[in-house]
Amino acid sequence: MAGQLDSANHTESDDYTLARRQVTLGASPVTRARAYVSAYHQYELHLNGAVVDRGPAFSYPGEGYYQATDITAQVQAGAPLAIGIIYHWYGAGQGRPAGQPGLLGRFVIEHADGTREVVVTDGTWHVRRASQWQTGAPQRNSDGGDYVERIDSRQVPDGWDQPGYADTASP
16 A cells, blocks of 8 residues: 555564654644554554654454544644654454554644645655564463563664654665
């Protein structure tokens, strides 16, 4: 699907992925801004270092949906906008039909002068495995429930969701 990010070619269960893009917004005052995000299975949206939204998507693959969020208060005209998304693919299991890991995002920023900026997930995003989450963790129960989270905070890329971060992951 056009615009879908593919979890950095990782398809095993219990995979966490970081996706990032930075843009500089136009100088005209921002009148309205919205984020539309869909990810299998869960995501957390960061803008300029702040968590602004979280969402699940445990629907059937042919019936995936997105969540719309007003982000007007988080964006500033003429300033950099760092968009970071962590998304978690559980794999098939209890309450989670089989499907494919991935992320779709569309960010629409409207300005007072009538211009509109649209940022979408595409090949310009930096995507990498979120290595602070350790894979291979046991499941909480034997019928395919959630995984136990094992997080190594030493591996969190410091400032990955803030403007000016020098991302080495290939876009």
